[in-house]
Amino acid sequence: MTSSRGPVVAGLMLTMALAAVDATIVATAVPSIVRDLGSFSLFPWVIAAYMLxxxxxxxIYGRLADVYGRKPLLLIGMGIFLAGSLFAGFAWNMHMLILARVLQGIGAGGIQPIxxxxxxDLYPLRERGRINALFSTVWGASALLGPALGGILSESISWRWIFLINLPIGLAAVVVIALRLSETVERRHHKLDILGTVLLTTGVLAVMLGLQETSYGTALAGVVLLAAFGWWETRAAEPLIPPWVWRDRVLLGSFLGSLLVGMILIGPAVYLPTFAQGVLGAGAIVAGFVLAVQSIGWPIAGALSARLYMRIGFRDTALTGLALIAVSAVMFTQLTAASSVVYAAVCTFINxxxxxxxxISVLVAAQAVVGHEHRGVVTGGVVFFRIAGGAVGASLLAAVANGTLADRLGGAGSVDDTIRALENGGDETVRLALAGAVHNAFLAMLIFVVAGFFAVAVMPRRFTPRS
Structure with a gap:
């Protein structure tokens, strides 16, 4: 692969920023969108359709990138994403907007992994920690800035520009990548694993829908479909996910570690701003700042990760990260109504x-243990497990938090309902119930961290990198 790295990396960062922003940008535009399109009951699907x-x-993109090349698959993903953005910007009802978000999500599925x-592909092993930390910073900062940007655009211009703004930025990135990135792909006949693709797509969709809607029957059906997918992959001529992936201890540990990254990441992202506003009485800007501090600690540690994994190995670097997360999780459980926002910010920095x-260590380990021809499928697996971990973690933590509120307030309730009650003058009992709910959610997060030590320990302490 030959490329002008600087311009190409800039183009890649723009594409990743767009995909990350669109995951969260619509959250603050709810009033404007519902006012124009109606159907408030359908609005959650505007967010869920994209994520799912x-x-x-x-x-799927990860595997196809190995077969047909990174560049064409990235450009296809960007093309689909931008088409979805165009349709979303001109949506005339909520159903059209949801379909446009589905199209956006199909395109975005190729952006982050590729x-x-x-x-x-562009950087040697010693430099991958730094560049992946940079990409992670772009992704995290963009996701955090999304709600603020969505609010500004919907109030100052129109909510439609939340989506239309993607077009000039995305087209600029596409032009740079198309002109400056070049790669050589071995041309040979391939047999697409169509049945495997269908089984994986329907299985994952059913599991994630079941978790989101708390429909255990749907989730169980998804598990059955995924089991059928696993059976079929041992028989497919060119499997979507080769069976050998699951027999490699480095890859297995990397996938499980990424699953835990998603599960752990979701706790502070969802419950810390809630705690800061509902319990500590901070404003939205301060609450956002408390969480944004996490995006400072992440790239600093990510940039240092290469020095660590070159010296002590990938597994021990990952375990060091888990040790820091464990410290932050214990600190999170010590948050009380008397805590300061500075203490909360220190927690998020360490986290x-x-x-x-x-x-970074599990991602680079997965890429290093395989050759160039399999880097797409393993990177896609790492990214997929991180997204899936977020969905699983959100469902489990919501069950813990909402169960605590129902127990303390003597009836069914949710965190959202409690926040609204506090905004309408709820008493100290409601405030303390919310504090207890968030405390128990952080206790559950601590359990995730402990599970993470066992998951990452699957990896061998040392191995010889292939690429």
Whole structure:
């Protein structure tokens, strides 16, 4: 692969920023969109449709990138994403907007894994920690800035520009990548694993829908479909996910570690701003700042990860990250109504540093243990498990938090309902119930961290990198 690295990396960062922003940008535009399109009951699907389709198509893009090349698959993903953005910007009802978000998600499914595959292609092992930390910073900062940007655009211009703004930025990135990135792909006949693709797509979609809607029957059906997918992959001529992937201890540890990254990441992202506003009485800007500190610790640790994994190995670097996350998780459980936002920010900084070490080390380890021809499928697996971990973690933590509220307030309730009650003048009992709910959610996160030590320990302490 020959490329002008600087311009190409800039183009890749733009594409990743767009995909990350669109995951969260619509959250603050709810009033404007519902006012124009109606159907408030359908609005959650505007967010869920994007996230679900992105997760489903991530491993598919990863495999196809190995077969047909990184550049064409990235450009196809960007083309689909931009088409979805155009349709979303001109949506005339909520159903059209949801379909446009599905299209966006299908395109976004190729952006994050392929940009990180290209980072592995463009940079040697010693430099991958730094460049992947940079990509992680772009992804994290963009996701955090999304709600603020969505609010500004919907209030100052129109909510439609939340989506239309993607077009000039995305087209600029496409032009740079198309002109400055060149790769050589071995041309040979391939037999696409169509049945495997269908089984994986429907299985993952059913599991994630079941978790989101708390429909255990749907989730169980998804598990059955995924089991059928696993059976078929041992028989397919060119499997979508080769069976040998699961027999490699480095890859297995990397996938499990990435699953835990997603599960751990979701706790502070969802519950810390809630705690800061509902319990500590901080404003939205301060609450956002408390969480944004995580995006400072993450890239700093990620940039240092290469020095660590070159010296002590990938597994021990990941375990060091988990140790930092464990410290932050214990600190999170000590948050009380008397805590300061500065203490909460320190917690998120340490958590971000741990996630930086963990996420970069498992990603680079997965890329290093395989050759160039399999880097797409393993990177797609790492990204997919991180997204899936977020969905699983969100469902489990919501069950813990909402169960605590129901127990303390004497009836069914949710975190959202409690926040609204506090905004409408809820008493101290409601405030303390919310504090207890968030405390128990952080206790559950601590359990995730302990599980993470066992997951990462699957990896061998040392191995010889192939690429």
């Amino acid at each position: 389709t992105q997760a489903v198509f991530t491993p 940009t990180q595959v290209l980072a592995g 971000g540093a741990g996630l930086g070490l963990l996420s």
